[in-house]
Amino acid sequence: MRDHQISRRTMLQLAGAAALPLAAGLPIHSARAAASTLTIAYNVNLPSFDPTVGVSAVNPTIQSIYQAIFDPYIGQAADLSFKPGLLTKWGWNEDRSKVTMELRSDATWHDGSKVTPEDVVWSLTRAADPKGGNPIQFVWSKINNFKIDGQTITADVVEFEPVLFKWMAFLTGYVLPKAYYEKVGAEGFEKAPIGSGPYKVDAFERNAFLRLKAHPGYWGPKPAFDTVVFKFVTDPTSRVAEIESGGSDITFEIPYEEFDRLKAKPNLAGLTQPISDIGMIFLTDIDPMLDRNVRLAANHAIDKKAIVEKLLRGYGVPIDTLEAPGYAAFDPSIKTACDPELAKSLLAKSGYSTAKPVKFTIQTTRGFKPKDYEMVQAIAGMWRKVGIEANIEVYEIAQHFELRARHALAPAAFYNWGNAIGDPTTSTGFAMFGPSPHSAWKGKDLIERIGPLWGEKDDAKRIAGWKAVDKYIAEEGEVIPLLQYVQPIIHKKGLKVVPQANGMILPQLVTQG
């Protein structure tokens, strides 16, 4: 028995020994960041490594991580324009009945094997499989019957999809390794994923961090940092603390007040970038939104400039259509003026006034996007002045999705809409086309106008058509576009971060100096 007993002296010695390394490591931040390591305090957790299947595949916020590990078929530049990725050439034939893609020959997987045309065909076929779980399957299923000739791949067009190649740069548009995936299976791939991107997975602690190492066989420019750590810091206050304490080199999606405070610090720098994400208010075509005067009044009563300046500290761009500047169908000539007197006169035509206001509910999230609830409060205040009494109802984002899919949103519902490929189909199209499960406006007027544009083969005509639809929507007040979000990025001085219009923070583009 005595052999197992620890004397007080021994206990103290053991405690001292254990405390030594703890104490020695206290000034942790001074020693932790090696020069070749870039640490990003990231705002969301990484749920899954497969960028083509499941909920996370369509989460735009996670794409920065995916684009560090995997290569999209087609690359995207900082301004949303498209550039070669794994595919060096792509296009349609004359009558849009075939597509041709050319795969670069110098790309390798993280295990050293070559990226082959078979990988591309397998990835596209898998993505098009209705049972495969790819949320964008409806796009990928538009081509089939693939043929390989050297590095060139051709396919037949089942149904013309004008934005097929644009999708190849974004959600689920990634090439995965056929041989490796078939060898390890879905579960094995989750545990040890490989891609062909600039970084390979080195370590992953769910809900904590992802450590990446530079892929020596990467076909593109060698990244400036050998190691990249994504720390999953989902709480904005904690992200502010991370960057302020020196625990991370870059962070983003922080409150604008904190951004202004942090960028004034001597060791930090801040940059902002308008991104392909907008704030808007869905109008559901139910009473009272069936009244054009009410819709237009609700539009004209809002001072978007004041909202951006006063609530968002200037970090936002007021918009009047669902197409933000930089999108393919952006038309600066479409304007909806802030005119409270016009709003009053429109309401008066329908028998409403400040004494006898039109009443409806507006739903909003609270804290899901910067100042979402505060913006809706401000809007309700502006509406009150012209004769609209809005009852504010707070809901969770999951509720929003469910209500929208059931066409059960309140007459007005605040939401944010991302469109990283900048095409009107993925903004005005899906948001306003009645048959889309994401549309709150089911009116025939828009179905008739938008319907023919889905398959329009002449791109100039297609874009002009979308601009005309946006103009019509603005004239009818069928949605309330509010603002284009501006992304605040804070980083350590001495780093050069390339902001992307699609909102991604790409570690492969971060350099020193």
Add this chain to the structure above:
Amino acid sequence: MRWSAILKRLALIPPTLLGVGAIVFVLLRVVPGDPIAMMIPPGASPADIARLRALYGLDQPLLAQFVTWLGQVASGDFGRSISLRQQVFELVGARLPATLELAALAVALALMMGVAVAVVGSLLRGSRLEWLLDTANGFFLAIPDFLWALILLLGFGVLLPLLPISGRLDPQLAVAFRTHFYLIESLLTLRFDVAADLLRHMLLPSLALALPFAALVARLLKAQLAEAEDQDYAQIAHTRGFSRTTILQREVFPNALIPTVALSGVQVTLLLGGTVLVERIFSYEGIGNMAIDAVINRDFPLIQGLILTFAVLFIALNLAVDLLVAVLDPRLRHG
């Protein structure tokens, strides 16, 4: 506590878990927010949505879904997470040890601090310092754990950046673990550098959890000590010439400990509940942090698995506390 009483308590566990499971199962499906609505692609047709619902078994009647789930759980299959696309059992098994280690450290810190404050407070009974100590204790008790988390985050993470404020382990450390009990494993394998790094990461979140708990322990124990000190047996010992410290140590403390342990047991379950927000704030990779993501994503199988895990923990803790109280209190031990 007699064996029959223990068996009775154990027999109540399955129906309790069944009740918890049923309530959670129904509530998740009744409140608005549907995992399928979260993943509907832009161009989905009603048929596509129906296919997705069928894929996750959400097209079945509620009772049929519950019976299927119950059958799976009975065979040890908690289903597959919708958002994380892995087995729930595997996911929870990987993260639960992190929470258990954090909670254990928090409880240890809380008990050490609470007992120390209570004993010092008792020794200072009647002095001005006792008032000061009680006031400070009230202050610590009034601030909830998540607020302590933010205070500690800003205090020791930003103003005086001595400790890491996110994660469980320094991402730069290349360490392979055989189990998910990182701290215990690193101590057992004598990797003190790793253990020290783990402790550094755990210190602030565990303190946030421990401070209100410690204040409660201090208040309870101090009151019990005062009550026990006024009892006849303590007064008799005093008249027989024993010093106050000896009386406190030998007579008063063991008697005051029993109600404190009983009430602290309840508090430990609250502390476990507190890990949800504290883990989130410190980006600590436990089941609390995972639970928030599961709720945001309406990941039904994962939420169900996590709540059942919390329920099992609460039941086990309560049983353990009852047993401990029985061990400490001979009146209960002998019926």
